[in-house]
Amino acid sequence: MTVFHPAEYEDPRPWRGAESPRSWNVDSDAAKLSLNGDWRFHFSPSVIVAGDESFVEPKFDDQKWDTIPVPSHWVLQGDGKYGLPAYQNINYPFVVDPPHVPDENPTGDYRVTFDLPAGWDLGDGKSLVRFDGVESWAKVFVNGTELGYSTGSRLPVEFDATSVLKSKDNVLAVRVHQWSAATYLEDQDQWFMPGIFREVTLLHRPKDSVVDYFVHVSYDEKDGSATLKVDCDPSGRVTIPELSIDTATGAEVKIPKVSPWTAETPRLYDGTLTTAGEKVPLRVGFRSVRIEDSQIKVNGQRVLFKGVNRHEFQPESGRLVDRATMLKDVLLMKSHNVNAVRTSHYPPHPYFLSLCDEYGLWVIDECDLETHGFDFVGWEGNPVDSDDEGWISALLNRVGRMVERDKNHPSIIIWSMGNEAGVGKNIGKMADWVRSRDSSRPIHYEGDRSCKYTDMYSRMYAVQAEVDLIGQHKEVPLDDPELDAKRRQLPFILCEYAHAMGNGPGGLSEYQELFEKYPRCQGGFIWEWIDHGLPAIAADGTKYYKYGGDFGEQTHDSNFVCDGLLFPDRTPTPGLIEFKKVIEPVKISFEGGKVWIRNGRDFADLSDLAFAWRVEQNGKVIDQGQIEVPTIAAGETVAVELGVPTINGHGEAWLQVSANLKAKTVWADEGHELAWAQFLLSDKSDAINGVTAGAVQVVEGSKGYTVGAGTFDSKGQLVKFGDLDVSLARVDIWRAMTDNDVGPHCTPGTWNGKNWLAAGLDRVLYRVNSAAIEGGALVVKTVAAPAIYGRSLEAVYRWTSPDGEALRLDLHVTPRGDWSALALPRLGVRFGLPKGLSRVEWFGLGPGEAYADTHTAARVGQYALSIDEMQTPYVYPQENGSRAEVRWAEVTDESGQAGLRVEGHPDFALTARRWTSEELHAAKHTPDLVAGDNVWLNVDYGLNGIGTGSCGPGVLPKYLLAAKETDFGFTLRPFKK
Numbered sequence: 001m002t003v004f005h006p007a008e009y010e011d012p013r014p015w016r017g018a019e020s021p022r023s024w025n026v027d028s029d030a031a032k033l034s035l036n037g038d039w040r041f042h043f044s045p046s047v048i049v050a051g052d053e054s055f056v057e058p059k060f061d062d063q064k065w066d067t068i069p070v071p072s073h074w075v076l077q078g079d080g081k082y083g084l085p086a087y088q089n090i091n092y093p094f095v096v097d098p099p100h101v102p103d104e105n106p107t108g109d110y111r112v113t114f115d116l117p118a119g120w121d122l123g124d125g126k127s128l129v130r131f132d133g134v135e136s137w138a139k140v141f142v143n144g145t146e147l148g149y150s151t152g153s154r155l156p157v158e159f160d161a162t163s164v165l166k167s168k169d170n171v172l173a174v175r176v177h178q179w180s181a182a183t184y185l186e187d188q189d190q191w192f193m194p195g196i197f198r199e200v201t202l203l204h205r206p207k208d209s210v211v212d213y214f215v216h217v218s219y220d221e222k223d224g225s226a227t228l229k230v231d232c233d234p235s236g237r238v239t240i241p242e243l244s245i246d247t248a249t250g251a252e253v254k255i256p257k258v259s260p261w262t263a264e265t266p267r268l269y270d271g272t273l274t275t276a277g278e279k280v281p282l283r284v285g286f287r288s289v290r291i292e293d294s295q296i297k298v299n300g301q302r303v304l305f306k307g308v309n310r311h312e313f314q315p316e317s318g319r320l321v322d323r324a325t326m327l328k329d330v331l332l333m334k335s336h337n338v339n340a341v342r343t344s345h346y347p348p349h350p351y352f353l354s355l356c357d358e359y360g361l362w363v364i365d366e367c368d369l370e371t372h373g374f375d376f377v378g379w380e381g382n383p384v385d386s387d388d389e390g391w392i393s394a395l396l397n398r399v400g401r402m403v404e405r406d407k408n409h410p411s412i413i414i415w416s417m418g419n420e421a422g423v424g425k426n427i428g429k430m431a432d433w434v435r436s437r438d439s440s441r442p443i444h445y446e447g448d449r450s451c452k453y454t455d456m457y458s459r460m461y462a463v464q465a466e467v468d469l470i471g472q473h474k475e476v477p478l479d480d481p482e483l484d485a486k487r488r489q490l491p492f493i494l495c496e497y498a499h500a501m502g503n504g505p506g507g508l509s510e511y512q513e514l515f516e517k518y519p520r521c522q523g524g525f526i527w528e529w530i531d532h533g534l535p536a537i538a539a540d541g542t543k544y545y546k547y548g549g550d551f552g553e554q555t556h557d558s559n560f561v562c563d564g565l566l567f568p569d570r571t572p573t574p575g576l577i578e579f580k581k582v583i584e585p586v587k588i589s590f591e592g593g594k595v596w597i598r599n600g601r602d603f604a605d606l607s608d609l610a611f612a613w614r615v616e617q618n619g620k621v622i623d624q625g626q627i628e629v630p631t632i633a634a635g636e637t638v639a640v641e642l643g644v645p646t647i648n649g650h651g652e653a654w655l656q657v658s659a660n661l662k663a664k665t666v667w668a669d670e671g672h673e674l675a676w677a678q679f680l681l682s683d684k685s686d687a688i689n690g691v692t693a694g695a696v697q698v699v700e701g702s703k704g705y706t707v708g709a710g711t712f713d714s715k716g717q718l719v720k721f722g723d724l725d726v727s728l729a730r731v732d733i734w735r736a737m738t739d740n741d742v743g744p745h746c747t748p749g750t751w752n753g754k755n756w757l758a759a760g761l762d763r764v765l766y767r768v769n770s771a772a773i774e775g776g777a778l779v780v781k782t783v784a785a786p787a788i789y790g791r792s793l794e795a796v797y798r799w800t801s802p803d804g805e806a807l808r809l810d811l812h813v814t815p816r817g818d819w820s821a822l823a824l825p826r827l828g829v830r831f832g833l834p835k836g837l838s839r840v841e842w843f844g845l846g847p848g849e850a851y852a853d854t855h856t857a858a859r860v861g862q863y864a865l866s867i868d869e870m871q872t873p874y875v876y877p878q879e880n881g882s883r884a885e886v887r888w889a890e891v892t893d894e895s896g897q898a899g900l901r902v903e904g905h906p907d908f909a910l911t912a913r914r915w916t917s918e919e920l921h922a923a924k925h926t927p928d929l930v931a932g933d934n935v936w937l938n939v940d941y942g943l944n945g946i947g948t949g950s951c952g953p954g955v956l957p958k959y960l961l962a963a964k965e966t967d968f969g970f971t972l973r974p975f976k977k
């Protein structure tokens, strides 16, 4: 009998032959040789055809093999020759039968030949081959000798190659399997992308070089003193010239005064650790983390996390993110007021952590662990609850390798045991080990809802109402009174909230209010930072992004992988612009002739900010200046007198005050705006619209009616306005469903967009009951209703002209039938105009899209954009681009000279696009959207809110657009410059 399974890659034990884990230390003066570059590569779609390991022999002829860049994911190389990426969220891509995986196990064999650089002394200490990330299982050979194997895709491993290396023609050979027992521990919601995807390096570890070191710091906020102790094997000396420190390792030094490290003030002290064999640069940040008064405190101060979950992703290279892009992420976070990152759901490339130290971001470093797919088998066999020593060693190995690699980063203030791995005693074992190794940082694991093993209460996607209860320590009790008492006193964070999928997330302000109200609620981390769309080119050459299912996956989770605050190319989405405003660090108000400025930071004062004011009337600046502001300490409020000009004449006048950087910083330019607020100085109703209805006669002709510049057919359908052909001007309630409308809607119970399709709101039929002149108006009585049920909307249009040219619509809508549990997607009038109209200028909220629960970042002003620019290119096409509270809009040809003007009574929501909502709804990828013969304008009374029902709470009740008796209208005028 030949036994094929368990195969060696099905051994749950994490590795064999590897060196002990140690702190990241690649910037020391010890010699190193990067082995990155083009390697020889052979791909087998299954282990059956992969053959034996004879390829590891130095004499093996690899000339016929392909080459592949290392690092890379093989599925992103070779145009499909090496398989394709596959996206699944929760489910495993094979039967849940741990530790087994299918024979269809893609296998990559790699070979590279290298010489040692001149002066490399094999007789002095050790030479290690280091891999910073290989997915998911790798067996390593040098010159035909096996050094061992390793798992833990996002963790480093080093093998001692000293005894087998020679000065020339060394052959490093690696066999990588995509699937292994370790895959059961790596079920994160992301693309499966195998291969050697982080650096490979040969490291010289001279005799007496640093085996490992651990920088221990503390900071005493009462007197500003600090301590430093660097443990090192072997012993050596630590110098920090700026602090006059020159001390032995292992000795604790007391420093009378330091500037502490915080995410707001990331003060690092440069130093050196020297042993007989090596010099290691140190970057020391002094801070202390403790849990006290149900709060996570850094340096004695409660911190408020304005965080994001960051997966590693770059569209062209997957989880291989280059250094410039890591920096770009940090700069984008800092410049959008983000102050914290959860490294979901694995330790990132260590360079990213160094950037967090340097630029200032709080970090929750998360272990590379997720077993979410056990959900489908009732968590039976979950490694996290297993007694199998192999699994236990794998879990301890993973958390150990994270802590050892990353322990010297001041930015890391919390260790997370992993994500969605169920509950189980092995989480306790991991936490115990971490506490014994590093007692200076608290422990997080959301899956442990009872907080048996953790130091903080963490949840994902809890609705605002529940967070409110938690803030008051009034959450629903646990069955176990002891655990309940413990948990009730713990600080609370939302490790994930506000699912940034497609249009949204809505409802951010309501969360932020709770975080600012309750000391226990210390903020959260948006899910997630970036859309993981993979680049593609359509037949006509247009660039677009693919998502799950676009690669022929047997099972997949579609576009759930595109749920970020950044588009795949790292352009901020409207969601990020909204988040930046909601979490702004300065709160500005205007009352009693004074500007009130509250410093919402946790540590720093506002002396780095300049405060500017300006008054705009009808979108034009009429006065402006600077506000002299005294130093405002963290948490303090100051009021400053501001003499604003007297407002004359018609039109809205707005005061805007903004807080901008006084000088360039490492993360943004001088003048960069952090916070702002607007205040209305005039009467809002004193607006642009002075139209009175019914002053001019409606004319009835042989073919229909004329009302001002409007031409109607005999059924009262508007067909022309001035010279412009008008199509299908009628009541519209449909919108292309957003990801948040569709669900899955993790929180049931609120009105749900899914019901819209069942109710047929996407296929409304129309009927005109009558058209007649009544009381100086053309009155058209209609019914709009979807098939099957008895639900309808009676719409009565009253068309008049105040001056013989303008055309005024007063619309009265009455719902009939049972609409009680069905919000309307939108309510307004849609009409088609000639496609030559391409530009919109408007006065209202802008410049970006804004919906009922996503309009915090929009400001009142006068804006102009092309219709193409008004579209938000969500990876999965959906309702987008609506501008809110528009008082008037001019829709014109490209030159801005001619077209039509829409005036609100007093305002409306506006979308303008080159396709209909139905076409937008049907599109699956951006190239499916093709400009038609019309520009479609939606002049809306309102739209339903957005919510975050793709994962989390739906639209909050106050933002639902209920079907109720509604009066709405607007006036059209021909526009010519």
Ligand code: IPT
Residues within 6 Å of the ligand: 089, 188, 189, 345, 419, 420, 460, 461, 496, 499, 527, 560, 563, 746, 951
């Ligand atoms: C949660 C996961 O932790 C995260 O990885 C991601 O999948 C997110 O959801 C949704 O995009 S788990 C979910 C079942 C709440």
